[in-house]
Amino acid sequence: MRSLLVFGVSAAFLFAGAASILAQDKPTDPQIAHIAYTAGEIDIEAAKLALDKAENQSVKDFAQSMLTDHQAVNEQALKLVKKLGVTPEDNPTSQSLVSAAGKTRDALSKLEGAAFDKAYIESEVAYHQQVNDALEDLLIPSAQNGELKSLLETGLKLFQGHQQHAEHVAAELK
Amino acid sequence: MTGLLLTRRHLLLSGGAAVLAASLPARAHNGTVHVTIENMEFRPAEVTAHGGETIEWVNRDRFPHTATVKGKWEVLIPPGTSASRQVQAGDSVNYYCRFHPNMKGRIVVATS
Numbered sequence: 001m002r003s004l005l006v007f008g009v010s011a012a013f014l015f016a017g018a019a020s021i022l023a024q025d026k027p028t029d030p031q032i033a034h035i036a037y038t039a040g041e042i043d044i045e046a047a048k049l050a051l052d053k054a055e056n057q058s059v060k061d062f063a064q065s066m067l068t069d070h071q072a073v074n075e076q077a078l079k080l081v082k083k084l085g086v087t088p089e090d091n092p093t094s095q096s097l098v099s100a101a102g103k104t105r106d107a108l109s110k111l112e113g114a115a116f117d118k119a120y121i122e123s124e125v126a127y128h129q130q131v132n133d134a135l136e137d138l139l140i141p142s143a144q145n146g147e148l149k150s151l152l153e154t155g156l157k158l159f160q161g162h163q164q165h166a167e168h169v170a171a172e173l174k
Numbered sequence: 175m176t177g178l179l180l181t182r183r184h185l186l187l188s189g190g191a192a193v194l195a196a197s198l199p200a201r202a203h204n205g206t207v208h209v210t211i212e213n214m215e216f217r218p219a220e221v222t223a224h225g226g227e228t229i230e231w232v233n234r235d236r237f238p239h240t241a242t243v244k245g246k247w248e249v250l251i252p253p254g255t256s257a258s259r260q261v262q263a264g265d266s267v268n269y270y271c272r273f274h275p276n277m278k279g280r281i282v283v284a285t286s
Contacts, residue, residue: 065238068237068238069237069238069273072236072237072253075236076236154213154214157214157274157276158214158237160276161214161271161274161275161276161277162274164274164275165273165274165275168275
């Protein structure tokens with residue numbers, strides 16, 4: 001919630017309804033796999049939109065990095081669930097993420113130029129903050145399988161890096 | 175006889191290399207200092223090199239990384255590849271990965 005306050009009205013609007021990621025009770029491994037994969041897919045779709053619409057070079061570079069990294073992690077996640085024989089299971093947290101992402105996408109689609117760049121980067125800061133909180137507080141502590149936990153821990157370091165990258169670009173735009 | 179000599183020389187060489195490796199971590203004996211990137215970290219995080227030597231970063235992650243000194247230089251290291259840069263005298267720097275700024279490293283340029 002702290003990040004929502006910092007990034008003001010636009011980010012609060014973009015992320016209305018997204019704060020329920022921690023509302024779910026302890027998820028199972030198939031649910032955790034689904035949440036992690038869904039979170040990656042959402043950021044891949046946001047990156048594609050940004051590569052299409054962004055004007056600022058640092059914003060474009062950031063979007064390209066999100067596309068490359070999240071695709072790489074999701075490929076690893078798919079290999080792991082296949083190896084473990086786990087079938088990812090849809091759940092209220094994944095559904096809430098998808099629903100919030102739909103609202104964010106609608107809001108971003110209406111913006112152009114510098115307004116789009118700023119709103120996209122701010123939404124990426126807030127989104128990674130939200131996913132990192134969920135990884136730290138809920139998903140990593142709940143994961144039972146050691147390999148799944150280890151992939152989530154790598155994911156956390158990666159996404160913390162993305163959050164800082166987004167913060168650097170957001171500061172550049174000010 | 176030749177075989178024996180070769181063996182002995184091998185032992186001497188590998189013994190010498192082991193001593194070198196122990197006293198100068200990450201340093202090969204060809205003027206190249208190696209930094210491995212693994213699991214979102216530069217390892218070792220700090221290396222010491224002399225001017226004219228080369229730093230080689232080996233990226234074992236699945237993600238592209240950079241070694242960046244803001245406003246000065248940047249080396250791009252795609253996943254599964256390596257990239258290098260020659261150390262300039264007096265250029266002791268803190269560097270980071272531009273894509274993941276939580277990854278930090280330091281190059282100390284030795285004066286002697």
